Amino acid sequence: MMLFFLLLPPLLMFVASFSRSPWARKLLPVSSFAVLIPVALLFRLPKPYELWGRYLVADDLNTYILLLSSIVGIGVTLALLTLDRHVKISTKALYRFYRFFGLFWVGLSLSILANHMGIYWIGLEMATLSTVYMIKTNRSAAAHKEAWNYMIVGAIAISLILFGIILIYAASKPILGEQAMLFDALLIKAREIPSPFLFEMGFAIAALGMFVKMGFFPMNLWLAHIERASFYPVAALFSGILESGVMAGFFRFSRIAERVNYDHLFFFVFAYTLLTIFIVSFLIFRAKDFMRLFSLSGIEHMALIALFWVSGGSFAALLHFGAHAFLKPALFLSTGVLESTGRYHFAGALRGYAGLRGKLFWFLVGLFMLAIVSIPPSPMFFSELYGFAAMIDDAKSSHHLLAMLGAIALLLALLSVIFYRFVAIYQSMKYEGEAEPKKVYSSEVLALTIFAVGLVALLLPSSTAFLKGIG
């Protein structure tokens, strides 16, 4: 029953997309808000809570991720109310967007709640295929090309994940039978897996698929170009829900891999994420439009989350994860207004707002821009502090303290490049260029306010205590 209520808002969205009544569209944000009721109930229930046998099980980690993605879903539904006022889109295409958004949301909810590797993959594949059409809603040639690109590279990434899952299943089946598909069973028996090499090979291939899906090296620009070519809510869904779903899987797989061979896991993730951040920081420095800038910054954040997680800084990773899930969709949804005067105009993007709505809009976007580069009291500031502390603690227990300190110094240098670029862009947005009038709608400000409240809520003592308890 609980599962039905969790999936009801996206299913209603899917059904409503077949109706041509304007009321159906206006009621969708209300029905999306309703998802918070079962999610809140889920927080109060004893964990682990079985939603569908052992296939879908809610624990603290995925309930938290589900809450984040639900809030993003609500924000995007609100922003979709005024999408047709910022971009050229036919009513038919807009309703089809809702239809695939509904399927996407169902797929990701299943992935996030999955305790079964197969269901995790099926949900992810469902979300990937739905996204293809959402990209294509934009009738431009670039969007059409990127939809095919996404279809092909996304399919390769998803196939790599399935390939990894099959190898992990093959490695564990001799001791677990069909239960080798269950994350919790694998976690308990991880040290007894008869062929750890096969498991690690499977994990590495699955992780590679997940990294490609999140735009890590070498696919950084692939994701940025796709997000640039699509309508901005697609990018918000990518960063707020899809990446959360993929990362939820990474958290689960890496917890098992940690027990099989921690050193191998750490070296693999450490080298991969460092390489990704190295490349992304320079790409951010050269970014000339908001969509690519935010997209590349999202890749940097996901790489940091993965790094903190495998370094033992689960609190830092989850705090960073929450902040990213609110900040990035908020900024992507703002792009529709920020780019009112053109795609490649940073200067004056935060000027020209009149009235209470306008002022609240530029104030919130300004705050988000600064919060994303970890200016205190942004949750990202604290998560990075805790994350680097976890990395040093981890190195102290090994023989690699000096190498770790060197890596942290390199990371700080790369992060300072990103910091410099974002602050320069913020100054250009606020203090340069002409103050041309821009139109902001109430639903957009409401969406941004929800994200801002979520961001503040992350810093409440009860929230931090909850995140520390997940570990």
Place this chain on the structure above:
Amino acid sequence: MVDFLIGLFLATLITALFTSRLYRLLFWYSLNSLTLGLLALVIGARLDDRAMLMTGGVTIALKALAIPYVLKVLSRRFGLSRQTPPGIKTQYAIMLVPAILVFTFYLAEPISHMVQGNANYVAISISSLFLSLLLMIEHRNVAPKIVGFLSMENALFLLGTTATRGMPMLVELGIFFDLLMAIVVINLLLYREEAEL
């Protein structure tokens, strides 16, 4: 029998790589799926695994018959080009295919000792995955890329059947469902191709 079918599976995929006509490509994909379905039926009968027998039947009905037919109908409806010359010249592809096979047998060597059943099956599954990727890369036209994507699914299915002696039924049904959804999405994407190809 299993060895023969796996050999046929690989042979049909390699032949598809050198095909320059769309309908012929769909025919080789269909044959590739048929051998996969028969393989599942043979292994399922040997292990007395009803789930695998069912999977084999669904594979033949869906992948060997329905999907190639739907793709043929779609290609006619949208007027897709029936000439699909590979981007890599045949003389280079002839060298590339054995190189991929040797490389994957080498790559799978440490894994193959740990897998139940015949070790070479895993290597062939991995090489099929790479060959499917090659099929996607070597063509500029959309249709062979779609066939490459579907062949990749077949390669994964082969790995699941041979390395693990069958994935759980739930997963296999989910994969079939996703495959059907992929066809729907491809259909939607092709609306634009009509004007371009």
